[in-house]
Amino acid sequence: MLAPLLAFLQAQPSGLTEHKVTNMFNPMTTPAKAEFNMGMLEFAITGAIFAVVAGLLIYTMIRFRRRPNDDSRQEPPQIYGSNQIEAAWTVIPILIVFVIAGVSARTVWGVEDASPPSNAVQVSVVGHQFWWEVHYPGYNITTANEIHVPVSRNRERATYFTLKSTDVIHSLWIPELGGKTDLIPNRVNHTWIDPSTPGIFWGNCTEFCGAQHANMLIQVVVQEPADFDKWVAEQQQAQAIPAEISTGQKRFQISGCWACHAVKGTRFNGKVGPDLTHLMSRRQLGSGVLDNTPANLKDWIVNPQQSKPGCLMPASKMTGQNLDDLVAYLETLK
Numbered sequence: 001m002l003a004p005l006l007a008f009l010q011a012q013p014s015g016l017t018e019h020k021v022t023n024m025f026n027p028m029t030t031p032a033k034a035e036f037n038m039g040m041l042e043f044a045i046t047g048a049i050f051a052v053v054a055g056l057l058i059y060t061m062i063r064f065r066r067r068p069n070d071d072s073r074q075e076p077p078q079i080y081g082s083n084q085i086e087a088a089w090t091v092i093p094i095l096i097v098f099v100i101a102g103v104s105a106r107t108v109w110g111v112e113d114a115s116p117p118s119n120a121v122q123v124s125v126v127g128h129q130f131w132w133e134v135h136y137p138g139y140n141i142t143t144a145n146e147i148h149v150p151v152s153r154n155r156e157r158a159t160y161f162t163l164k165s166t167d168v169i170h171s172l173w174i175p176e177l178g179g180k181t182d183l184i185p186n187r188v189n190h191t192w193i194d195p196s197t198p199g200i201f202w203g204n205c206t207e208f209c210g211a212q213h214a215n216m217l218i219q220v221v222v223q224e225p226a227d228f229d230k231w232v233a234e235q236q237q238a239q240a241i242p243a244e245i246s247t248g249q250k251r252f253q254i255s256g257c258w259a260c261h262a263v264k265g266t267r268f269n270g271k272v273g274p275d276l277t278h279l280m281s282r283r284q285l286g287s288g289v290l291d292n293t294p295a296n297l298k299d300w301i302v303n304p305q306q307s308k309p310g311c312l313m314p315a316s317k318m319t320g321q322n323l324d325d326l327v328a329y330l331e332t333l334k
């Protein structure tokens, strides 16, 4: 009953259902399903062990409880050692550990070491305090915090991730699409997804990485292949150099924004912060803290520490015409 209502409330103008409230009990890719099934198997095994141990404990507490007025009662005979029972309670746990270890190893390797089909979409994600740098080496695209991928059926155009970090350990978790995989400095990790339905899936950094760890959100936009190809074509465009440099663009330069931000097609090539070439195509600012609206963009530039205290972009304290010019320029970055 609730499902259609939720779907209605979550429906986006783009027609994509948004899964902002994440749900790890709703796996939607092959790896997520494998991990979910593994979790359920381990939950069942440990649940059964818990039931047996707790059952025996409760039985013993009741059966052998102290009865002050019952001195004549016959205690059951003590048993000193039993090779059969001791062998059983040694061997059975070993078998259980083998089953759990075997299933876990198979699942982890199936996700980490899967070899991509030739038409896979390769996405390289680099963790930063506190945002996600996203590259598509095959398409020559750089973006941030919002990963677009095509719907994949039978692993056709499945998405393969290469995960790295520039500073500390981060961890990628998009609950509907797959389990956590760490992004570790000086190490490369892999995972993959083959989402079967379009939608916008939210995720989070799940390895504590500093002050704004909880605001290091990420979105995966799963699109029909044709829509994804359209997005790729748009992102591949560099910004055209206008005949006359706008005052806003000058402001971007004078204020030193380019020291940290790149705009493809211009000389701005900073690498410390997110690539801004297609800033306006993104739904959010500051990896999920603000909706990408002109008013929020202004607030962010004046003082990002207001909405994301401790983030690594300094306040510009810019006001008046300078601010308006700069925002007008950023709004051309479609």
Ligand SMILES: [Cu+2]
Pocket: 127, 128, 129, 130, 169, 170, 171, 205, 206, 207, 208, 209, 213, 216
């Ligand atoms: Cu992080």
